[in-house]
Amino acid sequence: MTARQRPDVTGRRARLAVFWIFCLCGVICSLWSTSLPAINARLHLGETRLGIVLLLIGAGAVAVMPVTGRLCDRLGSRAVLRVGAPLSAVTLIGPALAPRFPVLLAAAFLLGAGIGSLDVAMNAHAIAVERRYGRSIMSAFHGFWSVGGVVGSAVIATGLHIGAGTPVLMVSGALAAALLLAVPGPLLLPGGGRVRAATAGSQDARPATAPARQEPAAATAPARQEPAAATAPARQEPAAAAAAARHSVVLLLGLVASAGFICEGAAYNWAPLHAIRELHAAPATAALAYTIFAAALMTGRLTGDRLGRRLGAVRAMGWAGGSAVCGYLLVLLAPSLPAGGLECDYAGWAVTGLGLATVVPVVFSAVGALDGGVGRALSRVAACAYAGELAGPAVIGPLAGATSLRVAMLVPAGLALVIAVLGPVAIGRATAR
Numbered sequence: 001m002t003a004r005q006r007p008d009v010t011g012r013r014a015r016l017a018v019f020w021i022f023c024l025c026g027v028i029c030s031l032w033s034t035s036l037p038a039i040n041a042r043l044h045l046g047e048t049r050l051g052i053v054l055l056l057i058g059a060g061a062v063a064v065m066p067v068t069g070r071l072c073d074r075l076g077s078r079a080v081l082r083v084g085a086p087l088s089a090v091t092l093i094g095p096a097l098a099p100r101f102p103v104l105l106a107a108a109f110l111l112g113a114g115i116g117s118l119d120v121a122m123n124a125h126a127i128a129v130e131r132r133y134g135r136s137i138m139s140a141f142h143g144f145w146s147v148g149g150v151v152g153s154a155v156i157a158t159g160l161h162i163g164a165g166t167p168v169l170m171v172s173g174a175l176a177a178a179l180l181l182a183v184p185g186p187l188l189l190p191g192g193g194r195v196r197a198a199t200a201g202s203q204d205a206r207p208a209t210a211p212a213r214q215e216p217a218a219a220t221a222p223a224r225q226e227p228a229a230a231t232a233p234a235r236q237e238p239a240a241a242a243a244a245a246r247h248s249v250v251l252l253l254g255l256v257a258s259a260g261f262i263c264e265g266a267a268y269n270w271a272p273l274h275a276i277r278e279l280h281a282a283p284a285t286a287a288l289a290y291t292i293f294a295a296a297l298m299t300g301r302l303t304g305d306r307l308g309r310r311l312g313a314v315r316a317m318g319w320a321g322g323s324a325v326c327g328y329l330l331v332l333l334a335p336s337l338p339a340g341g342l343e344c345d346y347a348g349w350a351v352t353g354l355g356l357a358t359v360v361p362v363v364f365s366a367v368g369a370l371d372g373g374v375g376r377a378l379s380r381v382a383a384c385a386y387a388g389e390l391a392g393p394a395v396i397g398p399l400a401g402a403t404s405l406r407v408a409m410l411v412p413a414g415l416a417l418v419i420a421v422l423g424p425v426a427i428g429r430a431t432a433r
Contacts, residue, residue, distance in 0.1 A: 010189065011132040017184030018129055021085060021122045022141045024177050026148020027155070028089055029115060031173045032057075034156040035096070038166035043101055051393075053108045058390040060112025061119070062383045068120040069379025077125040077375065082185040084121055088114035089177035096170030116386065120379045127368035127378070128189055136313070138365040139304030139358050146298035246370060250377050252426040253363050254384025256317075259415040260359035261385045262392035263324060263352070266412035267293045269393060270405060271349055278335040278406050279342050293349040300357025308362065313431060314424045317362050321420025323355025328413035335406055352416075359419055360385065366430040 040050050071080050091114035094107025126141045152173070159169040271293055275286035308316045330348030334341040367378045392412075400408035 011129065013187040014125075014129045014189045015133070015137065017187035018122065018126050018141055019144045020184045021081065021118075021181065022126075022144040023148035023151070024085075024089070024181050025115070025118055025122060026145040026150075027152040027173070028092055028118075028148075028177055029145075030149040030152025031092060031156060031170055031177075032095065032111065034153045035166050035170050039095060039098075039104070042166075043098070043104060045101065045104075049101060053104060054393075055390060056105055056108040057112035057115075058386050060109040060114075061116025061386045062390075063109075063116075064113040065116045065120050065379040065383045065386070066376070067379075068117040069124075069373070069375040069377070072121055072124045072375030072378075073373040077121050077128065078185075078188040078190070080117075080121040081125060081188060082182075084114075084117050085181040086178040088118040089174050089181055090114075092174035092177070093171050096167045096174070116382070120375070120382050123364050123382070124375050124378050125188060127365065127374060130365060131368055132189065136305045136308040136365060139301050139308065139361040142361045143298055143301030143304070143357075146294070146301060149294075150298070246372060246377075249370065249426070249429050250367075250380050251384075252422065253366060253430060254381045256419055256423045256426050257360055257363045257381050257385035258388025258391075259418050260356060260363070261389040262415050263328075263356055263359075263412040263419070264297070265389050265392045266396055266409065267349060267352055267356075270396065270400075270409070274331065274405050274409065275342065275345055278404070279345055281342055285342070289345060289349050292346050293353040296350045296353025297357050300354040301361065304358035304361060308358065313362055313366060314428045316358060317423040317427045318420060320355045320358045320362070321416060321418075321423050324352050324359075324416035325355075325413065325420055327352030327355055328409065328416050332406065332409055332413060355416070359423065362427060363423075366427050369431045 036050070039045070045053065068080060068084070091107075091111045094110055095104060098104035098107045122141075126138055130137050155173060156166070156169055160166070268290065271289035272283070272286040275281040275289045276283065279286075304316075307319070311319060327348045327350070330344055330351060332348075334345040334348060337344055363381060364378065367381055368374055370377050396408045396411055399411065
């Protein structure tokens with residue numbers, strides 16, 4: 001990295017602050033997920049009512065994301081994070097103390113809204129920090145979310161081991177997370193944390209995901225000050241046509257993010273059960289499939305930025321989708337092997353995790369290359385991703401019941417192929433604008 005691209009102290013502090021926020025968001029999500037069995041037993045929910053609770057979590061996230069995106073564009077992601085992040089953690093208290101199923105439904109919607117709002121705001125600020133750095137760092141942020149997930153699950157496991165009740169663990173975890181989320185506020189980027197404001201002070205305002213846009217310094221001034229000949233081709237189009245083209249890019253990025261979320265969800269939700277049903281593994285042995293996938297996903301995200309800088313965002317997305325396809329093919333092949341099927345299954349989930357690790361971070365990073373309100377564009381892409389996460393179980397579960405889990409795994413395998421084909425196209429169109 002040249003001296004011109006070296007981030008200043010403010011940028012480095014903001015990067016550490018965003019790492020901290022992503023990690024705590026992972027803790028919150030993990031506290032909720034690992035507490036589900038206890039909540040299910042306490043309120044006697046059953047699979048159907050538990051499914052409704054999970055549906056409302058996603059619905060709350062999707063409902064609030066557009067509002068958060070507009071607030072990030074108007075007030076800046078810094079202001080939204082400083083107020084909203086601690087409140088998002090507090091919403092975990094509702095499900096922990098819900099005395100009845102109807103109360104749990106309302107609490108689940110609020111928890112989903114809190115997590116969805118935090119998701120949009122922290123990714124918007126991550127885009128601003130990445131733009132200030134002038135190189136890819138988004139994947140590492142998402143890697144720290146995975147680290148937080150490990151921490152959260154460890155907290156619950158340790159607490160249950162020493163005899164603490166799940167409600168106590170959830171409430172204390174929520175309050176601790178709320179306090180800790182208030183700590184990095186002063187370290188966030190000044191100027192509201194808007195992407196344009198964050199890049200204005202940077203000497204390399206263009207993101208690392210758009211090498212074609214490494215223009216001379218004079219060309220990085222706001223578009224209204226550029227000569228007509230120096231503007232991007234999209235800015236020479238009529239306003240309506242340019243808006244329509246941008247909207248199509250956002251939808252394409254949303255489709256790729258949705259496919260990535262479905263593929264991840266399929267691995268998290270079905271990997272152990274696939275090993276039990278299709279490979280006749282013992283439950284303890286089958287659980288390793290989940291652990292291997294989660295570890296590979298975390299490793300891929302913590303190291304993915306280096307791969308992205310070496311290959312470029314477009315090629316990195318193609319590599320990610322291709323790896324996910326190969327991983328799912330190994331998983332589908334495993335039950336047909338006369339020997340070593342379980343080892344093949346483990347290898348498949350490891351390759352899948354490494355491939356999927358960079359899909360969503362690269363998509364979110366590419367949103368920062370779009371002209372216009374980044375917050376609103378990011379909220380739409382994130383809403384598409386969460387909608388995919390909701391749709392995945394609704395498709396894979398019934399299909400597995402009607403046929404087999406092996407057949408149902410063809411769905412995420414096909415979506416991994418979609419990522420491999422359409423992902424590079426979406427990233428190329430976003431970063432070329």
